[in-house]
């Protein structure tokens with residue numbers, strides 16, 4: 491058999507193909523009625539872990555929760571409201587959270603940088619912060635919240651609508667540096683921000699490179715014009731979201747990387763599997779087992 | 788696109804308008820700020836009428852004869868829009884043109900009490916397991932239980948007690964339950980605004 495030397499470009503391609511695939515895929519588990527579906531996604535190998543919206547389950551026994559899924563678990567906090575709540579409330583919230591951290595040994599703990607209310611009145615569509623004017627305030631709250639919980643927390647980026655959203659990438663970069671916090675980078679939120687206020691994908695490069703944990707979901711347009719894109723978790727992945735992931739694939743993928751596919755509405759098994767397959771094709775089947783994910787945590 | 792004299796660079800510029808149809812109307816409809824506020828207001832609308840569709844029988848299909856004046860009234864009263872959102876809608880309806888039709892059929896009150904109990908069970912992050920809501924217009928009680936097991940979501944119960952509890956002093960009262968059992972009556976708490 492004759493062997494031909496490969497041209498340089500192909501040789502590189504060959505080498506990168508051999509690189510370990512590491513991105514694990516997960517599904518968000520927010521309420522009991524998707525339990526069977528999440529189990530099936532796991533059994534059929536479409537996902538490698540589950541992300542619990544953990545404060546929805548604060549009245550479920552931590553051991554019951556730990557036994558419910560035989561897979562690694564990520565924790566996503568929805569209503570700590572750590573920017574607005576007083577310290578005793580946060581201390582109590584963290585005390586309950588710690589019971590679940592102890593029982594579940596999660597891959598990560600994540601939360602949101604959001605406004606839940608204005609002058610004591612609740613938003614039903616949550617508000618984005620002012621990245622430049624509120625930086626110091628948020629930084630101090632993040633430090634305090636991580637201190638109360640007793641561990642590093644990964645904070646999710648917002649699906650920006652108004653133009654101030656372009657300041658988010660620099661804000662999160664600075665926040666990571668100053669507080670040691672992680673970013674739970676929601677790729678489709680960045681797509682919404684790109685569509686709504688022109689935030690360049692490349693502005694997120696350092697954030698994505700530093701992040702280990704990711705979200706992705708569908709979005710939809712507003713019902714009235716001028717159209718804005720809304721992070722709805724009810725649709726299939728959009729072409730521009732998939733392009734973004736493909737273009738930045740090597741920045742996303744890294745040891746211990748996870749990507750949670752979020753779906754909270756129009757929960758149809760086949761449609762979800764179709765999207766998960768697209769993500770698998772894009773990132774490849776991770777070459778380490780579930781076990782390694784727990785260990786790398 | 789119309790030039791906008793109101794500040795609208797960042798979301799925070801719009802916070803007060805996110806819950807106010809009147810303030811939304813001050814923004815030109817072809818501006819992104821208008822759409823962003825509209826998105827927010829639609830969620831208040833859907834939170835009310837998707838969960839209590841009976842109310843559309845009173846208002847007509849677009850709900851606006853309830854929604855707009857209620858939101859304006861809630862703004863004046865600076866209502867917190869917490870789990871008691873629906874109960875305040877009932878308080879408003881009770882002093883509106885809809886009062887007689889509202890009181891003529893118990894289904895509106897039942898739906899409203901169940902909606903608020905469910906909202907508490909979904910959103911409250913305190914240590915209580917359940918909430919009991921009572922109303923001066925009925926001896927029935929509605930209980931909302933938080934999610935207590937992985938496979939079961941929140942649960943809502945309607946109770947028709949053989950021996951009614953004393954009526955709350957305001958239109959509505961509530962108390963919370965420290966365990967998954969209804970075995971205490973600590974007295975009614977009034978709704979916080």
Ligand SMILES: [Fe+2]
Pocket residue numbers: 566602646
């Ligand atoms: Fe989130």
Ligand SMILES: [Fe+2]
Pocket residue numbers: 646676705706752
């Ligand atoms: Fe997300």
